[in-house]
Every structure is written in C-alpha cells, then in structure tokens.
Amino acid sequence: MSTRNQRFYDGFMLILGVFVGVLAGIVFMKAFSAGAGAERFDDPDFIGATDERIRPIGRVALIGDPDVGVRPVVHTVADSVSAPMSGPQVYNENCYLCHAAPGVGGAPVFGDAQAWAPRIAQGQDILTERVINGYQGELGVMPPKGGRTDLSDEEILEALAFMLDEVQL
Numbered sequence: 001m002s003t004r005n006q007r008f009y010d011g012f013m014l015i016l017g018v019f020v021g022v023l024a025g026i027v028f029m030k031a032f033s034a035g036a037g038a039e040r041f042d043d044p045d046f047i048g049a050t051d052e053r054i055r056p057i058g059r060v061a062l063i064g065d066p067d068v069g070v071r072p073v074v075h076t077v078a079d080s081v082s083a084p085m086s087g088p089q090v091y092n093e094n095c096y097l098c099h100a101a102p103g104v105g106g107a108p109v110f111g112d113a114q115a116w117a118p119r120i121a122q123g124q125d126i127l128t129e130r131v132i133n134g135y136q137g138e139l140g141v142m143p144p145k146g147g148r149t150d151l152s153d154e155e156i157l158e159a160l161a162f163m164l165d166e167v168q169l
C-alpha cells in the first residue's frame with residue numbers, strides 16, 4: 001500500500017474504532033439502566049422520592065378557593081397581628097375599596113357629607129345592622145362586613161365610626 005492509502009486506512013480504522021466503542025457503550029448503558037429501572041419502579045421509596053422531586057413548585061389559586069385555602073392578600077396583614085384592627089386600619093384595608101372616591105357601585109364616598117346625610121338620618125341602629133349583615137340598597141350591594149367576615153363586629157363598627165366621624169364634624 002502507498003503511504004497515502006496507509007494513512008487513509010489508519011484514519012478510517014480509528015474512526016471506525018471510536019464509533020464501535022461509542023455504540024457498545026450506548027448498548028451497555030441502555031441494558032444496564034433498563035435493568036436497574038425495572039427494579040426501582042416497584043420500589044415505594046423510589047416512587048416517593050421521584051414524586052417529591054417532580055412536585056410542582058407552585059400552583060395558581062384563586063382568592064377564596066376552598067381547596068387551597070388561599071385567602072385575599074389583604075388578610076395577611078390582619079393575620080400577622082393578633083391585636084384587633086383599628087377603624088382606620090379596617091377602612092384602609094377594606095371599606096375604601098368601594099367607599100373611596102369616586103365610590104364603587106353606588107357606595108357613599110368617604111368624607112362626602114351630602115351623600116352621607118340621608119344615611120346618617122336613618123339612625124345608628126340601621127347603619128350598624130347593615131354594615132354587619134350587608135344589604136341591597138337602591139344603588140348597589142353593601143356586602144356583609146364589606147366582605148371581611150373574618151373581622152369581628154367591633155372592628156367593623158370601628159371602621160363605621162371612622163367613616164361617620166369624617167362627615168359629622
């Protein structure tokens with residue numbers, strides 16, 4: 001063989017050798033892992049560990065979804081303090097959502113004396129009853145406790161007092 005052919009032959013055999021080696025490696029690993037896998041899929045520890053490893057890192061939950069117990073974000077502040085909330089605190093976390101200007105769904109606006117006058121004229125008892133139990137008015141719906149049924153009556157009435165103070169100077 002000429003030197004050139006010899007060099008080609010050497011190179012060819014080298015590549016062929018590497019190729020066969022890689023192929024043999026793949027076949028070996030496949031056989032090995034198939035055997036190992038077949039045993040381990042029966043193993044509760046293995047299954048448990050796999051479940052743990054592929055556990056979702058989170059899930060989407062809607063506020064109030066009973067399955068996941070997610071509560072509105074505004075609750076977190078209340079939850080972290082065990083002391084009852086003050087009137088302004090309750091107002092700022094809840095009532096303002098509808099009662100801040102311009103007022104949502106017909107809610108009388110905070111500080112708007114004209115809007116509040118006829119409501120105050122109904123008397124404290126009616127206001128108290130409606131704020132705690134909610135009511136359907138002519139303009140819209142005032143939900144029980146403004147939706148924060150987790151708060152005590154006292155906390156809600158503090159918020160009511162805070163709102164009334166603002167229009168009864």
Ligand code: HEC
Pocket residue numbers: 090091094095096097098099104105106107108119122126127130131136137138139140141142143145146147156159160163
């Ligand atoms: C989801 C919106 C919403 C939230 C939150 C809300 N309100 Fe209201 N509220 C209304 C609407 C709407 C009305 C007016 C309904 C009507 O008279 O038609 C109203 C009316 C009222 C009235 C007048 C009742 C009457 O008899 O005229 C008071 C007092 C009141 N809300 C207090 C509160 C307090 C205190 C909070 C917080 C604890 C609160 N509201 C939270 C929507 C809301």
